[in-house]
Each structure stands twice: as C-alpha cells, then as structure tokens.
Amino acid sequence: MFDKVLIANRGEIAMRIVRACRELGIKTVAVHSTADDDALHVRFADEAVCIGPPPSADSYLNIPNIISAAEITGADAIHPGYGFLAENAEFASVVGRCGLTFIGPKPEVMQLWGDKVRAREAARRFGLPLLPGSDTLQNAEHAQQEARRVGLPVMIKASGGGGGRGMRVVRELKDVGRQFESATAEAMNAFKNPEVFLERFVERPRHIEFQVLADSHGQVWTLGERECSLQRRNQKLVEEAPSPAMTEKLRVKMSNVIRDAVRETGYTSLGTLEFLMDDDGSLYFMEMNTRVQVEHPVTEVVTGVDLVVEQLKAAAGEKLELPDTRPWKFRGHAIECRVMAEDPERFAPWPGKITEYHPPGGAGVRVDSGVFGGFTVPSNYDSLLAKVIVSGANRDQAINRMKRALREFIVGGIRTNIPFHLRLLEDEEVVSGTMTTRTVERILDARQAG
Amino acid sequence: MDLSVDQLKELLDALDEGGAAEFEYEDESVRLRVTMARGAPIVSAAPSAQIASVLAPAPAASPPAEAVDDPDSAYITSPFVGTFYRAPSPGAEPFTKEGAQVKSGQTLCIVEAMKLMNEIEADFPCTIVEVLLENGTSVEFGQKLFKVKKA
Numbered sequence: 001m002f003d004k005v006l007i008a009n010r011g012e013i014a015m016r017i018v019r020a021c022r023e024l025g026i027k028t029v030a031v032h033s034t035a036d037d038d039a040l041h042v043r044f045a046d047e048a049v050c051i052g053p054p055p056s057a058d059s060y061l062n063i064p065n066i067i068s069a070a071e072i073t074g075a076d077a078i079h080p081g082y083g084f085l086a087e088n089a090e091f092a093s094v095v096g097r098c099g100l101t102f103i104g105p106k107p108e109v110m111q112l113w114g115d116k117v118r119a120r121e122a123a124r125r126f127g128l129p130l131l132p133g134s135d136t137l138q139n140a141e142h143a144q145q146e147a148r149r150v151g152l153p154v155m156i157k158a159s160g161g162g163g164g165r166g167m168r169v170v171r172e173l174k175d176v177g178r179q180f181e182s183a184t185a186e187a188m189n190a191f192k193n194p195e196v197f198l199e200r201f202v203e204r205p206r207h208i209e210f211q212v213l214a215d216s217h218g219q220v221w222t223l224g225e226r227e228c229s230l231q232r233r234n235q236k237l238v239e240e241a242p243s244p245a246m247t248e249k250l251r252v253k254m255s256n257v258i259r260d261a262v263r264e265t266g267y268t269s270l271g272t273l274e275f276l277m278d279d280d281g282s283l284y285f286m287e288m289n290t291r292v293q294v295e296h297p298v299t300e301v302v303t304g305v306d307l308v309v310e311q312l313k314a315a316a317g318e319k320l321e322l323p324d325t326r327p328w329k330f331r332g333h334a335i336e337c338r339v340m341a342e343d344p345e346r347f348a349p350w351p352g353k354i355t356e357y358h359p360p361g362g363a364g365v366r367v368d369s370g371v372f373g374g375f376t377v378p379s380n381y382d383s384l385l386a387k388v389i390v391s392g393a394n395r396d397q398a399i400n401r402m403k404r405a406l407r408e409f410i411v412g413g414i415r416t417n418i419p420f421h422l423r424l425l426e427d428e429e430v431v432s433g434t435m436t437t438r439t440v441e442r443i444l445d446a447r448q449a450g
Numbered sequence: 451m452d453l454s455v456d457q458l459k460e461l462l463d464a465l466d467e468g469g470a471a472e473f474e475y476e477d478e479s480v481r482l483r484v485t486m487a488r489g490a491p492i493v494s495a496a497p498s499a500q501i502a503s504v505l506a507p508a509p510a511a512s513p514p515a516e517a518v519d520d521p522d523s524a525y526i527t528s529p530f531v532g533t534f535y536r537a538p539s540p541g542a543e544p545f546t547k548e549g550a551q552v553k554s555g556q557t558l559c560i561v562e563a564m565k566l567m568n569e570i571e572a573d574f575p576c577t578i579v580e581v582l583l584e585n586g587t588s589v590e591f592g593q594k595l596f597k598v599k600k601a
Contacts, residue, residue: 051591052591064531064566065591071563072533
C-alpha cells in the first residue's frame with residue numbers, strides 16, 4: 001500500500017480522497033493555489049504545498065510544480081481526482097516516468113478511451129451499441145440515402161469541430177438536401193473544413209452511465225448505473241441510482257458487454273461509460289470517462305462499496321475482494337444534488353465568503369463538502385460547494401428525504417442553487433421518473449415565459 | 451525518547467559526521483526534526499500536549515521576522531516548487547549573501563525541480579537584507595527566499 005499520496009486537486013473531491021487515504025493509513029499531501037491556502041483539504045491533509053497563484057493553468061494544471069511537490073514530500077503516488085489533469089494521458093505518463101504511481105488507468109488505455117473515434121471503434125468491436133451514423137457525406141444525394149438508412153430524425157454534424165456550428169437537425173427526408181448544403185457551408189466557414197457526416201438524433205435523451213472498477217489482476221466489476229438526466233447546459237445537477245428507466249434485464253445485458261470491453265482493453269481503476277437512452281429504451285454509447293466521477297457517491301450508497309478506497313487499493317496492485325456483482329442487487333435508492341455557489345435564478349456564479357454554514361444531517365444523509373464556515377469561495381474554479389447525497393428505501397422516500405435535507409442546509413454570505421434544486425424535486429417529470437436531458441431547459445423556459 | 455542536552459549534542463555530532471542532511475524522529479511523546487545546514491544545525495522539537503510540562507523546551511527554529519511596512523522593503527519569493535540552493539553547485543561560492551548589492555537580472559539562487567536547475571533572478575536592483583532559508587530547504591510557490599531593500 002502507498003505510504004504517501006499527493007492529491008492533485010481541490011474542493012470536495014480532494015477532501016474525499018483525504019478521507020479514503022486516512023482510512024487506509026496513507027499519509028496525504030495537499031497541493032493548492034494561493035486562493036486555496038485555507039481550504040478544507042489543505043487543513044486536513046498531513047502536509048500541504050503551495051503550487052502556484054490562483055489561475056488553474058499556473059497551479060492545478062502546473063505539472064512541473066505538482067511533480068516537484070511530490071518529490072520534495074516523498075509522495076509515492078498521485079491521485080488526480082476529476083477534471084484538471086485527471087484525464088490527461090501526458091500527465092499520467094510523466095507521473096509514471098518519475099517513478100510515481102498515477103491513480104487511474106495506464107496512459108495508453110486512457111488515450112484509447114479518451115479519443116472519441118478510437119473509443120467508438122472499441123465500442124463497436126465489443127458490441128456496445130452506438131448511435132447509427134454515416135461516414136463523410138459526399139453530396140446531397142448521399143446525405144439523403146444515409147438519412148433514410150440511419151432513420152430520421154438525424155443530426156448533420158461537422159467533422160472539423162463542434163460548439164454547435166455546422167450542426168443541423170433534420171426531421172423530414174425532404175429537408176435533408178437543403179440542410180446538407182447549409183451545414184457544409186457553415187462548417188467550411190467555421191473550421192475551414194466542409195466535411196460533414198450524420199447520425200441519429202435523439203430528441204429527448206436520458207443520460208445513463210455505468211460505473212466500472214477494475215484491478216490489475218484481470219478482475220472487473222460493473223457496479224450498476226446512474227441516471228444524470230437533470231442537467232443545465234451539459235452540467236449535471238442531480239444524479240440518482242438506480243435509474244427509473246432501467247430494467248433488470250437491460251442492466252445485466254449491458255453489464256456483461258461493458259465488462260468485456262473494459263477487460264479486453266486492459267482497463268484498470270475506476271471508469272464510467274456514458275450512454276444516451278432513447279424514448280424506446282435503447283441505449284447508445286457516447287463516451288467513457290477514465291476517472292472517478294463527481295456523482296460516484298450515489299453508487300457507493302446503493303452498493304455499499306467505497307469506490308475511492310477500492311481505487312487506491314487497485315492502484316497499489318492489490319487484488320480486490322468484492323462480491324460478484326452478477327446477479328445484480330442494489331440497496332434502496334440514492335439521489336445526489338450538487339450544491340453550487342450560484343444565483344438560483346440566473347445561475348451567475350457567486351464566489352465570496354461563507355459566513356454561516358450548517359450542512360444537513362440525520363438518517364440517510366451524507367454530505368461531501370469542500371467548504372466550511374469562514375471559507376472564501378474563490379472565483380477561479382468551478383462553483384461546486386458540496387454534494388448532498390440521500391438514501392431511501394425507494395425513490396419516493398429518497399426524494400422526500402432530499403427535500404428535507406436541502407431545507408436544513410444553511411449557507412450564509414453567498415447564494416446557492418438550493419432553491420432551484422427544491423423546484424426541480426417538485427417537477428412532475430422528476431417525481432414520476434420520466435425526466436430527460438430537456439427537463440431543466442423546459443422548466444427554465446416556462447419560468448422565463450411565466 | 452527522552453533526550454538530555456548531552457545526548458542531543460551526541461546525536462548532532464553523529465549526524466554531522468555521518469553527513470546526514472536531515473533527521474526526523476517521531477513517537478507518541480515527541481517529534482524531533484533536525485536540518486543540517488552551513489552554520490549551526492536547526493533543531494525543532496514539538497512535545498505532545500500530555501508531556502509538554504515534563505520535557506524541557508528544545509530550541510525551535512525562529513521563523514523569519516515579519517517585515518515592518520517599508521515601501522522600499524520587499525521579498526523575493528519562489529515561483530517554483532522545489533529545493534532551494536544558494537550556490538551553483540555543492541561547495542561553490544553562493545550566488546549572493548547578506549549585504550550584497552544586486553543588479554537587475556542577477557542570479558540570486560537556484561530552485562531545483564525535477565533535476566532542472568531554475569535560476570531565480572532579481573527583477574530590480576536591490577540590496578540583500580536577509581537570506582531567509584537554509585541551503586537545501588524545500589520550498590513551495592510563493593515562499594519567501596530573500597528580504598531585500600530596493601536600491
């Protein structure tokens with residue numbers, strides 16, 4: 001087992017890693033920017049090293065300073081958390097070359113699953129379902145042909161870039177030709193590359209993801225799914241496990257396919273495979289995140305597995321001892337709400353000093369926080385303050401408990417999105433478990449109009 | 451570990467002879483850290499709360515004095531994480547010392563990180579008032595290295 005782990009991250013996940021290390025008897029080194037001199041994890045870690053000024057590029061993304069900090073403190077492993085350098089294969093490689101262990105998959109495997117094209121190829125090879133799509137469209141006739149083959153509605157997309165440019169949704173066959181021309185022109189303009197392709201467009205997708213854990217002894221566990229459909233601008237707000245849209249049959253089928261894909265590509269550590277679910281219940285593979293995820297606690301709650309502890313053990317080369325997760329058994333239902341430092345109406349970030357802080361407690365409530373009373377939330381990083389995770393015997397109970405817990409959460413001095421979470425938990429689609437990734441948008445549009 | 455002053459002297463001699471740079475010892479009652487440097491070894495010992503009254507307090511390393519608010523006073527701080535070295539190589543003359551007049555762009559020290567010797571230069575002409583750290587000390591970003599007086 002490692003003697004000392006350096007945590008190359010901040011906020012709630014850094015504290016999460018400190019906790020897991022503590023339980024394993026591992027010493028911790030917190031690295032931080034000057035904006036985080038007083039941060040929670042800096043205070044609780046055994047040692048702390050300041051690695052730069054507030055901007056991420058000069059601190060949390062500063063590879064030389066992070067490696068030096070490991071060197072001067074004698075750390076033998078680095079945990080990258082999520083975001084920052086967590087999915088940076090170059091960083092993982094540098095860490096290895098410096099004689100330290102990177103807590104995550106091998107750089108080559110990270111690169112494979114991190115590359116959208118290669119990941120899709122791997123997915124296809126192992127039978128993971130993919131959104132039907134085409135290769136580069138040669139002309140309007142070809143586009144029409146492909147649209148018919150793939151099945152409407154389709155999205156025409158630019159190969160050269162994203163950001164919504166060179167993208168056209170086509171719902172009727174007669175519009176394909178015209179939209180092909182339009183998308184091609186826009187793509188040329190935006191990326192100097194006129195190439196476009198098309199893929200099936202899912203109108204109201206649900207976001208379903210599967211958690212995997214693998215050690216270096218060839219053992220792979222799939223720990224079920226999470227649903228993360230409640231998002232605003234592609235940022236998740238609320239997550240839950242299990243997904244109300246999942247069936248036992250589909251879960252088992254997906255778990256088997258995923259297990260093979262993960263094992264055969266030599267994947268180790270934690271990982272999450274993200275899918276879109278169509279309104280007919282079909283799943284389509286989107287991408288794999290080769291790290292621990294923000295919403296990992298909901299899986300921990302319903303499976304009883306401490307994912308970060310197991311990740312550390314796996315990284316240290318231990319043979320994990322977890323029960324066989326086939327056939328599947330979840331314990332109750334878990335929901336997580338991300339409490340952000342933002343205005344609940346306009347979602348403007350709201351950094352500043354937290355004056356009073358009283359997190360919720362009681363039966364079935366867990367809070368993973370990166371802040372405390374008196375801490376000044378910096379403006380340089382994402383606005384996640386804390387995650388409230390509740391468990392209940394069933395989904396209704398969990399929703400009820402989350403509302404109760406959020407009402408106890410006092411954060412003074414700054415604004416948070418807690419009122420918006422309470423609004424979400426009252427929404428019909430959320431209550432009935434029929435939400436999609438369009439739900440939040442619908443609520444906000446209605447609020448705007450009303 | 452119960453150390454008398456004589457035993458402490460013996461320990462320090464042994465460390466010096468053996469060429470140790472640093473020594474750290476920890477048990478339930480005390481945590482002792484010795485850093486060998488050019489001049490006198492710096493010893494800091496932190497007795498645990500329970501036996502603080504029994505153990506005689508050991509000499510602690512004095513932290514750098516807080517600067518008086520003087521517009522001409524400034525600190526040169528480290529922009530890197532690494533190890534602070536006062537000279538270009540072991541045994542060589544230090545780049546600078548207290549009282550020295552320094553030109554803009556002049557090298558003051560090295561902060562070594564991952565085997566790379568980063569030279570730290572003065573941004574403005576000044577006089578070195580105090581060298582704040584011992585040779586071979588680990589430094590973090592923003593750590594004060596020199597107190598200077600602007601020329």
